[in-house]
Amino acid sequence: MAQITCRDLTLGYDNEVILKGLDFTVNSGDYLCIVGENGSGKSTLMKTILGLTPPLGGEILWGEGLDVNAIGYLPQQTLVQRDFPASVREIVLSGCQNRPGFRAFYKPEDRRKADRNMERMGILDMAKRCYRDLSGGQQQRVLLARALCSAEKVLLLDEPVTGLDPKITQEMYELIQGLNEEGITIIMISHDVEEAVRYASHILHIGKHVFFGPREEYIQSDIGKYFLLQEGGASEWEK
Amino acid sequence: MGEMMSKLSYYMEFPFVRYALIVGVLIALCSSLFGATLVLKRFSFIGDGLAHVAFGAMAIAAVLDITNEMTVVLPITIVCAVLLLRTGQNTIIKGDAAIAMISVGALGFGYLIMNLFSTSSNLTGDVCSTLFGSTSILTLTTKEVWLSVILSVVVVVFFIVYYNRIFSLTFDENFARATGMKVEWYNLLTAVVIAVIIVLAMNLVGSLLISALVIFPALSAMRIFQSYKSVILFSAGISVVCALLGMLISILAGTPVGSTIVAVDVAGFAICYIIGRARS
Ligand SMILES: Nc1ncnc2c1ncn2[C@@H]1O[C@H](COP(=O)(O)OP(=O)(O)OP(=O)(O)O)[C@@H](O)[C@H]1O
Ligand SMILES: [Mg+2]
Numbered sequence: 001m002a003q004i005t006c007r008d009l010t011l012g013y014d015n016e017v018i019l020k021g022l023d024f025t026v027n028s029g030d031y032l033c034i035v036g037e038n039g040s041g042k043s044t045l046m047k048t049i050l051g052l053t054p055p056l057g058g059e060i061l062w063g064e065g066l067d068v069n070a071i072g073y074l075p076q077q078t079l080v081q082r083d084f085p086a087s088v089r090e091i092v093l094s095g096c097q098n099r100p101g102f103r104a105f106y107k108p109e110d111r112r113k114a115d116r117n118m119e120r121m122g123i124l125d126m127a128k129r130c131y132r133d134l135s136g137g138q139q140q141r142v143l144l145a146r147a148l149c150s151a152e153k154v155l156l157l158d159e160p161v162t163g164l165d166p167k168i169t170q171e172m173y174e175l176i177q178g179l180n181e182e183g184i185t186i187i188m189i190s191h192d193v194e195e196a197v198r199y200a201s202h203i204l205h206i207g208k209h210v211f212f213g214p215r216e217e218y219i220q221s222d223i224g225k226y227f228l229l230q231e232g233g234a235s236e237w238e239k
Numbered sequence: 240m241g242e243m244m245s246k247l248s249y250y251m252e253f254p255f256v257r258y259a260l261i262v263g264v265l266i267a268l269c270s271s272l273f274g275a276t277l278v279l280k281r282f283s284f285i286g287d288g289l290a291h292v293a294f295g296a297m298a299i300a301a302v303l304d305i306t307n308e309m310t311v312v313l314p315i316t317i318v319c320a321v322l323l324l325r326t327g328q329n330t331i332i333k334g335d336a337a338i339a340m341i342s343v344g345a346l347g348f349g350y351l352i353m354n355l356f357s358t359s360s361n362l363t364g365d366v367c368s369t370l371f372g373s374t375s376i377l378t379l380t381t382k383e384v385w386l387s388v389i390l391s392v393v394v395v396v397f398f399i400v401y402y403n404r405i406f407s408l409t410f411d412e413n414f415a416r417a418t419g420m421k422v423e424w425y426n427l428l429t430a431v432v433i434a435v436i437i438v439l440a441m442n443l444v445g446s447l448l449i450s451a452l453v454i455f456p457a458l459s460a461m462r463i464f465q466s467y468k469s470v471i472l473f474s475a476g477i478s479v480v481c482a483l484l485g486m487l488i489s490i491l492a493g494t495p496v497g498s499t500i501v502a503v504d505v506a507g508f509a510i511c512y513i514i515g516r517a518r519s
Binding site: 050052071073075083084085086087089090091093094095097098104105106128129130133146150 | 275279400406407409410413415416417418420461465466469
C-alpha cells in the first residue's frame with residue numbers, strides 16, 4: 001500500500017531550485033535510504049515531506065489514513081538547548097503532543113506509550129536522568145524514542161548515526177532495522193552508502209543523477225556501482 | 240527580634256503594605272515561570288529591551304498626565320514584544336541588534352520627553368523610581384492591585400494550560416513544528432505574556448532590574464535540578480521566597496524595594512551555585 005507518493009516534486013528555498021522532477025513512492029513496510037552528496041537536497045526533501053518547507057512544484061500524496069501527523073521525525077541537527085534541564089522521560093513524552101485537537105495534559109496512555117518506547121530503545125533505566133548528561137548515542141536514542149511516540153507508522157531519520165562511534169552506530173542500525181521488522185516504514189538519510197545498501201529495501205539517490213528503485217537494482221546500476229566503488233564497498237558486495 | 244516583629248506588625252496594619260506584599264509575591268511567581276524559557280531561548284535580552292520600552296511608555300503616560308499608566312504602558316509593550324519577535328525571525332536586522340536599538344532608543348526618548356514636558360517638580364526622583372521601582376510598589380491604588388491580581392492569574396493559568404507546549408517549544412522548536420504545532424502562534428502568545436509580566440514587574444523592581452527578577456530564579460534552579468518540572472517548581476518557589484524576604488528587609492531596614500529583592504535573588508543564586516557544585 002502506497003503511504004507516500006511524490007509526483008514531479010521540485011525542491012528548493014524561495015526561488016532557488018535545488019532539485020526538479022522527483023518521482024518516487026514509499027509503500028508501507030519499506031526501508032528507504034536516501035543517499036547523495038552533501039548539499040544535494042536530502043534534508044530539504046525530508047523537510048518538504050514534513051511540510052516544514054513548501055514544495056516549489058509537484059505534489060506529495062498521502063496514503064489512506066495518513067498525514068503529516070502520522071510521521072515521526074529525527075532531525076539532522078537537533079538544535080536542542082545544550083543546557084536544557086529536561087529529564088529523558090519529559091523529552092520522550094513530548095513526542096505524544098502529536099495528536100489532533102488541543103489537550104493541555106498527557107493521558108495515562110501517553111505515559112504508557114512513552115515507557116514502552118523507552119524500553120524499546122533500551123533507555124527506560126535512565127528515564128529520570130538529565131538529557132544533557134547523556135552520551136551522544138544515548139541522546140540519539142532518546143530522540144528516536146520521542147519520534148516513535150509521535151508516530152507509529154512512518155519514521156523519517158536524517159542521518160541518525162552522525163557522530164556516533166562504530167559500535168554504537170552498528171547498534172543504532174540494528175535498532176532501526178528492528179523497528180522496520182515490526183512494520184514501521186523507515187525513510188532514512190545516510191552518508192554511508194555501504195550501510196544503506198546493506199539494510200535498505202529501496203534506495204533514492206539524488207544529485208546530478210537521480211535513481212529510485214529497489215536495492216538490488218541500485219547495486220547493478222551505473223550510478224550505484226560508481227558510488228559503492230568510491231566508498232570502497234563494492235568489492236564486499238560482489239563476494 | 241521582638242522589636243523587629245512589632246515593627247513588622249505595625250507596618251502590616253497599613254493596607255498599602257499588605258497590597259504591596261500580595262502583588263509582589265504574584266509578580267515574583269509570574270516572572271519566574273517564564274524565566275527558564277527566556278534564558279534557554281537566549282531571549283534574556285528581550286526582557287531587558289521590553290523593560291526599556293515600558294519605561295518610554297511610562298514617560299509618555301506621565302507627560303500626558305494619564306492616571307492609570309498601565310492602560311498606556313501595557314498595549315505599547317505588547318506591540319513592541321510582537322515586533323521584536325518578528326525581527327528575531329527576520330535576518331535583515333539581527334535579533335539582538337534590533338532589541339538593542341529599540342531598548343536604548345526607548346530609554347533615551349523616554350527620558351527626553353520627561354525632561355521636556357514634565358510638570359513635576361521632582362524629575363530626577365520620578366525617573367529614578369521608574370528605573371529602580373523605589374516606591375511605586377507602595378503607592379499602588381486598589382485598581383492597580385486588582386489589575387495586577389487579574390493579570391497574574393491569567394499568566395499562571397496560561398502557563399499551566401500550555402505547560403507541555405512551552406516545554407516542546409523551548410526544547411526543540413523544529414521538532415515541535417514537524418509534529419504539527421503552530422510554533423509562530425505560540426511564540427507570539429509567549430511574547431505577549433512576557434510583555435504583561437514585564438509591565439507588572441515594573442511596579443515591583445523598576446525597569447532596569449526586571450531581568451534580574453526573571454533570570455535569577457531560573458538560573459538558580461538550573462544549578463540544582465535535572466528535570467524541567469522540578470526547575471519550574473523550584474524557581475517559582477525561590478522567586479516568591481526571595482521577593483517576600485526582600486520586601487520585608489526593605490520595610491525593616493528602609494532600603495529600596497527593588498534593589499533589595501534583587502540582592503536577595505543574587506544571594507539565592509550563590510547558595511544554589513554552591514549546592515550544585517557540592518553535588519557534582
Ligand atoms: N534554509 C535554507 N535556505 C536556503 N537555502 C538552504 C536552506 N537550507 C539549505 N539550503 C541549501 O539547499 C541545498 C541543499 O541543502 P540540504 O540541507 O538539503 O542538503 P543535504 O543533502 O541534506 O546535505 P548534507 O548531506 O550535508 O546534510 C544546499 O545548497 C543548501 O545551501
Ligand atoms: Mg542534510
